Amino acid sequence: MFHIKPFLDALSTSKLAIFGAVLVTTAIGADALLIVGELLIFESNPYIGIIAYVLFPGMAATGLMLIPIGMLLVMRKSHRDPVGKLIRRVRRKHVFQLILVLTLINLIIFAFAGYRSIHFMESATFCGLTCHQVMSPEYTVYQRSHHSEVACVECHVGPGVGWLIKSKLDGTRQLAGVILDNYSRPIETPIHNMRPAEHICGECHSEESYQGNRVKVIQRYEPDENNTRTFSIINLQLGETSNEDQTMRGIHWHASKDHEIRFWSLDRRREQVIRVELTDEHGQKRVWTRPESAHTPADDGHQDDGQQDDHQNMRVMDCVDCHNRPTHVFLPPDKALDDLLADGTIDPTIPWIRSLSYELITQTYESDEQAMEGIAQLPALYHERFEAAWDLYADKLEEIVPVLQDLHSTYIYPEMNIQWNTYPSLIGHPTAHTSACFRCHDGVLVDAQGVGITNDCKSCHFVLAEDEQDPMILKLLEAQP
Numbered sequence: 001m002f003h004i005k006p007f008l009d010a011l012s013t014s015k016l017a018i019f020g021a022v023l024v025t026t027a028i029g030a031d032a033l034l035i036v037g038e039l040l041i042f043e044s045n046p047y048i049g050i051i052a053y054v055l056f057p058g059m060a061a062t063g064l065m066l067i068p069i070g071m072l073l074v075m076r077k078s079h080r081d082p083v084g085k086l087i088r089r090v091r092r093k094h095v096f097q098l099i100l101v102l103t104l105i106n107l108i109i110f111a112f113a114g115y116r117s118i119h120f121m122e123s124a125t126f127c128g129l130t131c132h133q134v135m136s137p138e139y140t141v142y143q144r145s146h147h148s149e150v151a152c153v154e155c156h157v158g159p160g161v162g163w164l165i166k167s168k169l170d171g172t173r174q175l176a177g178v179i180l181d182n183y184s185r186p187i188e189t190p191i192h193n194m195r196p197a198e199h200i201c202g203e204c205h206s207e208e209s210y211q212g213n214r215v216k217v218i219q220r221y222e223p224d225e226n227n228t229r230t231f232s233i234i235n236l237q238l239g240e241t242s243n244e245d246q247t248m249r250g251i252h253w254h255a256s257k258d259h260e261i262r263f264w265s266l267d268r269r270r271e272q273v274i275r276v277e278l279t280d281e282h283g284q285k286r287v288w289t290r291p292e293s294a295h296t297p298a299d300d301g302h303q304d305d306g307q308q309d310d311h312q313n314m315r316v317m318d319c320v321d322c323h324n325r326p327t328h329v330f331l332p333p334d335k336a337l338d339d340l341l342a343d344g345t346i347d348p349t350i351p352w353i354r355s356l357s358y359e360l361i362t363q364t365y366e367s368d369e370q371a372m373e374g375i376a377q378l379p380a381l382y383h384e385r386f387e388a389a390w391d392l393y394a395d396k397l398e399e400i401v402p403v404l405q406d407l408h409s410t411y412i413y414p415e416m417n418i419q420w421n422t423y424p425s426l427i428g429h430p431t432a433h434t435s436a437c438f439r440c441h442d443g444v445l446v447d448a449q450g451v452g453i454t455n456d457c458k459s460c461h462f463v464l465a466e467d468e469q470d471p472m473i474l475k476l477l478e479a480q481p
């Protein structure tokens, strides 16, 4: 009942339309094979995904568009009228039937491909592996974090049409950056166009979930012969709601919805805070400013890029101003090593192992291969320096090599210029890489009365032990069930 032949005749009047038709059929045919293959045989793989759900459907759609365009071009150029001819040759009803059926088939194919492609593009595999070199650092450390089950898009895109469109536009710009190879290495943080964190983190974390006290036991190993272990133990005041006035106190006081903290900084990294403004639930304002004399932009080499006015550098404080590393946790080298010694992956009874390991992993290597070779020198270097101890530990040293190599390739990406401490956490005391909490709590930012933002140890935590080898309090903690 369908008159295919007249349709083919009409099609054959235009080379472009023929090309379009060939494109549609091959793309759909090949895609069908690939999808069946993917569902039955292969593991989900980002490259197959891109071809099956983005590239082939794109080709098919282009082909489909070329068919009418080709026919129309012939019509305009040669006064031939393939569409009219088609309609005249076949009864009008049949032409419409044919078009209807073909359109329906196309709709089904595209709906399926579209659904799968959106689904696929939102998967962590796509985000983490598609732009392999660009995102692999974030993907690698993300997989080790507490949020490895949370899809990239839940934090970076989020629900709602507005943010979706915005992020797709940003995404397109970023993709162009990757193709044209002009993105920044490393990727700059903080991310200036992230959604307000209450919409991101608030989806899963309620105020109750981060209140109370948190005892933290921090183990360190000294770079000496015995790798001497010390403990620092603090009790962090995460937050509590007081019974009298129902206001939140403690560290998560900043995140309470009752008030708003705005801060202004001189640089895009938001390190040089010059003004902090607190608006409480009654609309009362309290302002802290940095006395001019104590800080000028040129102080420490970070220059304002000159493009940001005060307004753009203003920021409403939210979770990410402390939790800037909730999932992309790039540990500093000392902490990364101490963790391995603490859990026994590296045996802390090997003399000098902490110091030598640190030396090897913190050298600057040009490439990943060079780093692997450099770290593989551990046994040889140990032999050279500590010949007396060598015999006892030769086997263990061989086993430590892959551990340190793995550590290095988890955190260091020479091709993205990511070295140790490129992405420091903003939680804690000042280091050479960030002033963290003390961007504001340094006692230099003062209000009209000259009172600084608190830097009293006890408002943030009780210090139960500081760099002690055998703290009494640890025994008490361990005795607890």
Ligand code: HEC
Residues within 6 Å of the ligand: 124, 127, 128, 134, 135, 138, 139, 142, 147, 150, 151, 152, 153, 154, 155, 156, 187, 188, 189, 190, 191, 192, 194, 320, 323, 324, 325, 326, 327, 328, 423
């Ligand atoms: C739990 C929420 C969360 C998830 C899940 C998440 N991210 Fe992030 N991401 C963040 C935050 C927060 C930042 C840092 C923002 C800042 O410092 O301004 C960030 C920063 C980044 C950056 C900038 C470089 C950097 O390290 O700061 C990249 C690239 C990135 N994320 C990619 C990804 C990819 C790829 C995935 C999925 C594999 C992912 N993210 C999953 C929250 C998340």
Ligand code: HEC
Residues within 6 Å of the ligand: 145, 146, 147, 150, 154, 155, 197, 200, 201, 202, 203, 204, 205, 319, 320, 323, 326
């Ligand atoms: C889709 C849900 C989800 C979102 C969105 C989310 N989280 Fe989480 N978060 C979790 C889960 C699940 C855990 C793991 C709890 C555990 O392991 O005990 C967790 C753990 C944490 C922890 C404690 C563990 C750690 O790594 O220190 C922190 C801090 C945290 N989240 C902060 C954040 C911040 C900040 C954001 C927003 C940028 C965020 N989360 C967004 C689900 C989420």
Ligand code: HEC
Residues within 6 Å of the ligand: 197, 198, 201, 202, 205, 209, 210, 211, 214, 216, 236, 238, 251, 252, 254, 255, 318, 319, 320, 321, 322, 323, 427
């Ligand atoms: C002023 C800085 C700051 C802000 C703002 C902040 N947090 Fe925290 N948060 C902390 C610190 C510090 C800890 C303890 C970290 C540690 O254990 O090392 C913490 C711990 C947590 C934990 C883990 C709690 C536990 O019992 O282990 C969660 C979950 C969390 N925060 C979520 C959030 C969310 C969600 C927001 C935003 C609504 C937020 N935080 C805002 C500083 C902050």
Ligand code: HEC
Residues within 6 Å of the ligand: 237, 248, 249, 250, 251, 253, 254, 261, 263, 273, 276, 278, 317, 321, 322, 426, 427, 428, 436, 437, 438, 439, 440, 441, 452, 453, 454, 459, 460
């Ligand atoms: C952008 C500026 C800013 C940053 C960054 C910041 N704070 Fe604060 N913080 C304030 C202001 C403003 C106050 C209120 C003034 C005061 O209490 O002196 C405050 C108050 C506090 C309080 C007392 C809250 C109360 O009333 O019980 C604690 C505890 C605290 N901060 C801990 C932290 C910790 C821990 C960090 C880092 C993880 C941090 N802050 C980072 C601005 C900041």
Ligand code: HEC
Residues within 6 Å of the ligand: 216, 218, 232, 233, 234, 427, 428, 429, 437, 438, 441, 454, 455, 456, 457, 458, 459, 460, 461, 463, 465, 466, 467
């Ligand atoms: C603005 C809040 C704040 C103030 C004020 C503050 N600290 Fe801390 N401190 C922190 C945070 C947050 C951490 C936890 C860092 C982490 O999670 O690794 C910490 C960690 C520590 C640690 C253990 C971690 C380590 O690396 O050794 C010690 C010890 C410590 N602080 C001592 C002090 C002393 C002593 C004072 C007062 C002179 C003080 N702190 C003032 C926020 C503060």
